[in-house]
Amino acid sequence: MSQLDNARIAFFTSRLSLTQDQAQRFWPVYNEFIARRRALNRASRPLKREQIEALTDQQIRDNLTQTYATRQQELNLEKEYFDRFQKVLSLRQVAQLLAAERDFTREVIRRVAGTPGAPALGEAE
Template sequence: MNHLLRSLLVLMLLAVVPAASFAQADRQARLNQLENAKIAYITDKISLTQDQAQKFWPVYNDFTNKRRDINRRMRLLRSTNPDALTDQQIKDNLTQAMDLRQQEVKLEKEYFERFQKLLSIRQVGKLYTAERDFTREVIKRVADRRGPRGSHATDQPNN
């Protein structure tokens, strides 16, 4: 009986591991698809030439990775329940959060300067608008796919 239980457990694990791998691969494929859509969207919105694109995208990707890291660290700080912390730990977390926000502003200023060396100022302005618009569009599509969340969602006027 014990051997049968172990065999069933092994079979279940063999069934679950590929499913988890497929789920991870599917998630990665969706992220790649989203990233490709963002590249196409921004390229179109700021009218990048091929020469500009070759120089711009490595710089932009570096900026995005650094900004994503700061945001990830900020989320980790916010995910901690303040009731589970001492006053000093709360103070330290808030101080770290402010430091991260300063790092983010410093990063944005640095890359603003770098982007101006690669693009016209009009294209840089359009870049920031395109980023916001793309994010709004993704959020809207995700919300549309999920449907309304309760009856109050239909009571809100569309802006």
């Protein structure tokens, strides 16, 4: 497992106050969610890279339509997993999960940006 994955597990487990039983049931569901979300993001990447000036109006329309369809699929996925997470976590923990994802991403970006004196991920500040 990568250092980033280990840091995510430690961060979320702490933030959500997961019990051992919850953690055993949560991580497989969460990992499946992440894999499906990444697949959607990968599918939409080629649309973002294209040069607008090189496309016809119809191609732009098709790309935007596909982008919106992908965003809707992402929303549907989040709603599906919201229901699945509630079978493992309390409603409060599900809400904390959303905040923990944002906070973890911000923290990773901050660390990658090289904020001087920042402790390694997973370490207390």
